[in-house]
Amino acid sequence: MSSAAEPMHDRQATLRDVANAHRPFEWGRWLLWAFVLAVGANFAWIVAWNPNFGWPVVAQWFTAESILRGLYVTLGLTVVAMVIGVVIGLLLAIARLSDDRLFSGLAGLFIWFFRGTPLLVQLIFWYNLSTLFPEISISIPFGPTLVSWHTNDLITPMTAAIAGLSLNEAAYMAEIIRGGLLSVDKGQSEASDAFGMTRARALWRVIIPQAMRSIVPPTGNQLISMIKATSLVSVIAMADLLYSVQAVYNRTFEVVPMLMVAVIWYLVITTVLNIGQGFIERYYARGERGATERMPVIAEATP
Amino acid sequence: MSRIATDTAPLVSARNVHKSFGHNEVLKGIDLDVMPGEVVVVLGPSGSGKSTFLRCINHLEAINRGSIMVAGEQIGYRLNGERLVKLSPRAIAAQRRQIGMVFQQFNLFPHMTALENIIEAPVGVHGHSRKEATDYAMELLARIGLTEKANAYPRQLSGGQQQRVAIARALAIRPKLMLFDEPTSALDPELVGEVLATMRDLAGQGLTMIVVTHEIGFAREAADRVVFMDGGLVVEEGRPEEVLANPSHPRTRLFLSRFIREAA
Numbered sequence: 001m002s003s004a005a006e007p008m009h010d011r012q013a014t015l016r017d018v019a020n021a022h023r024p025f026e027w028g029r030w031l032l033w034a035f036v037l038a039v040g041a042n043f044a045w046i047v048a049w050n051p052n053f054g055w056p057v058v059a060q061w062f063t064a065e066s067i068l069r070g071l072y073v074t075l076g077l078t079v080v081a082m083v084i085g086v087v088i089g090l091l092l093a094i095a096r097l098s099d100d101r102l103f104s105g106l107a108g109l110f111i112w113f114f115r116g117t118p119l120l121v122q123l124i125f126w127y128n129l130s131t132l133f134p135e136i137s138i139s140i141p142f143g144p145t146l147v148s149w150h151t152n153d154l155i156t157p158m159t160a161a162i163a164g165l166s167l168n169e170a171a172y173m174a175e176i177i178r179g180g181l182l183s184v185d186k187g188q189s190e191a192s193d194a195f196g197m198t199r200a201r202a203l204w205r206v207i208i209p210q211a212m213r214s215i216v217p218p219t220g221n222q223l224i225s226m227i228k229a230t231s232l233v234s235v236i237a238m239a240d241l242l243y244s245v246q247a248v249y250n251r252t253f254e255v256v257p258m259l260m261v262a263v264i265w266y267l268v269i270t271t272v273l274n275i276g277q278g279f280i281e282r283y284y285a286r287g288e289r290g291a292t293e294r295m296p297v298i299a300e301a302t303p
Numbered sequence: 304m305s306r307i308a309t310d311t312a313p314l315v316s317a318r319n320v321h322k323s324f325g326h327n328e329v330l331k332g333i334d335l336d337v338m339p340g341e342v343v344v345v346l347g348p349s350g351s352g353k354s355t356f357l358r359c360i361n362h363l364e365a366i367n368r369g370s371i372m373v374a375g376e377q378i379g380y381r382l383n384g385e386r387l388v389k390l391s392p393r394a395i396a397a398q399r400r401q402i403g404m405v406f407q408q409f410n411l412f413p414h415m416t417a418l419e420n421i422i423e424a425p426v427g428v429h430g431h432s433r434k435e436a437t438d439y440a441m442e443l444l445a446r447i448g449l450t451e452k453a454n455a456y457p458r459q460l461s462g463g464q465q466q467r468v469a470i471a472r473a474l475a476i477r478p479k480l481m482l483f484d485e486p487t488s489a490l491d492p493e494l495v496g497e498v499l500a501t502m503r504d505l506a507g508q509g510l511t512m513i514v515v516t517h518e519i520g521f522a523r524e525a526a527d528r529v530v531f532m533d534g535g536l537v538v539e540e541g542r543p544e545e546v547l548a549n550p551s552h553p554r555t556r557l558f559l560s561r562f563i564r565e566a567a
């Protein structure tokens with residue numbers, strides 16, 4: 001009995017081994033792919049051959065000097081405002097989380113004000129600061145003045161743009177960073193305390209590296225919003241990317257092709273940032289279970 | 304018991320320690336002395352204030368009344384003439400540097416390897432050179448039998464291995480005193496033994512230890528003294544063979560009988 005059953009059993013085992021499984025041909029998915037590709041190709045075709053987009057004009061202006069200068073201003077503003085915004089945002093987040101009522105209150109007030117008012121209005125106020133405060137001085141409260149400046153000497157379109165964008169960004173980053181710091185297990189700061197680390201060292205070595213995992217994705221979001229928010233500075237006569245294309249189409253009336261130039265540049269920057277974000281996220285995922293083995297597993301699963 | 308220096312001053316000396324969370328008084332006047340080299344096991348039912356007391360010793364919790372001295376220094380305060388003044392966070396951090404702590408949930412730093420976890424405090428807090436700290440860390444890893452896991456991240460280790468690394472991390476600062484808060488409670492039963500073995504080694508080497516645990520066996524074998532806490536008070540203390548075999552207080556008797564029944 002058993003001698004007859006065994007080969008049968010073996011054969012069953014081989015048949016049932018999932019390693020030899022075949023994938024059923026999925027007609028539905030293939031049709032869907034074909035349909036989407038066809039629609040996409042058709043759309044690209046229509047856009048490419050539509051004379052209204054003025055592709056030759058786009059090509060002609062894409063790397064024109066005035067456009068590149070505007071691009072440079074946009075990138076520069078974004079980087080500077082973002083860096084200042086992250087630094088101030090970090091300080092605000094730490095102040096907001098501190099037990100000190102004064103610090104957390106002041107940070108709360110800052111965040112409330114700069115998130116609660118439109119960025120456009122903030123920019124205009126910064127630009128027109130001299131009408132509110134003709135002079136800025138450092139002095140002892142109600143006492144003598146130590147140093148003073150004419151506001152008009154300090155506030156150029158550039159400084160107004162940087163102040164407006166970075167302080168507004170700081171308010172948003174503060175909340176993102178605070179959320180990140182709160183997401184770290186309480187046991188971590190407890191262990192740091194127990195080892196006699198100072199608060200600053202615990203934040204820097206233990207808490208922030210772990211908070212980064214939840215800080216990075218929304219920060220990428222903020223950065224992309226920031227690139228586009230910089231276009232608001234055209235109202236205070238900063239020649240950013242959008243302002244530069246506007247300057248051209250105000251002369252040539254080629255509105256759509258010039259806007260396409262700006263759109264394509266914005267998309268190029270966003271793409272580069274997305275790739276960079278991916279690398280950063282992978283870096284901060286180290287130590288996660290499977291973070292190191294994940295790559296080969298995927299490579300195996302898709303022959 | 305010869306390893307305990309009975310003629311010197313106690314390393315830890317808690318007097319009339321009170322601690323409340325809001326209206327909930329958790330510690331109601333704890334008195335406890337721990338001599339250098341002594342291993343004290345704290346037993347007691349859940350909620351009796353064992354963890355809270357342990358956390359007061361390194362000022363993770365501030366006490367409301369009484370005093371705690373460790374190595375001749377009052378924890379969290381300084382006597383300035385006739386006035387007792389609160390220490391700055393920086394000074395409190397300095398006091399904690401002579402006390403090692405092991406947590407129920409390990410609390411290893413997940414973004415650092417086992418080795419990086421162990422050398423973090425010696426290098427970053429105690430100012431030892433990286434080379435010196437790494438050498439000592441490797442020695443500690445060898446002692447707990449985890450040399451080959453030096454470059455593994457905590458999540459790649461089993462619970463027992465993580466807790467042993469956490470013990471090595473606490474030892475790396477060469478503490479005068481080690482605090483253990485239920486170091487085996489988060490472990491699967493088959494992993495408890497390896498951690499207890501490591502702790503028994505330490506006890507044998509003359510390290511001063513205060514251990515909160517539910518492992519009666521460990522108390523029997525490794526403790527010099529067993530302290531039984533209930534309702535925020537020390538209700539009974541003594542040598543393990545006496546307290547465990549012949550508890551005099553009814554609460555201790557009840558607690559132990561439940562354990563012995565569970566073990567059976």
Ligand SMILES: Nc1ncnc2c1ncn2[C@@H]1O[C@H](COP(=O)(O)OP(=O)(O)OP(=O)(O)O)[C@@H](O)[C@H]1O
Pocket residue numbers: 324327329347348349350351352353354355356
């Ligand atoms: N941070 C806190 N805030 C408020 N109440 C707390 C806090 N920590 C502890 N308690 C309370 O203090 C009491 C004693 O807690 P503790 O953790 O010291 O008990 P335990 O003896 O360690 O118990 P277990 O064996 O369950 O760990 C409990 O009633 C608990 O609810």
Ligand SMILES: [Mg+2]
Pocket residue numbers: 353354355484485
């Ligand atoms: Mg406890």
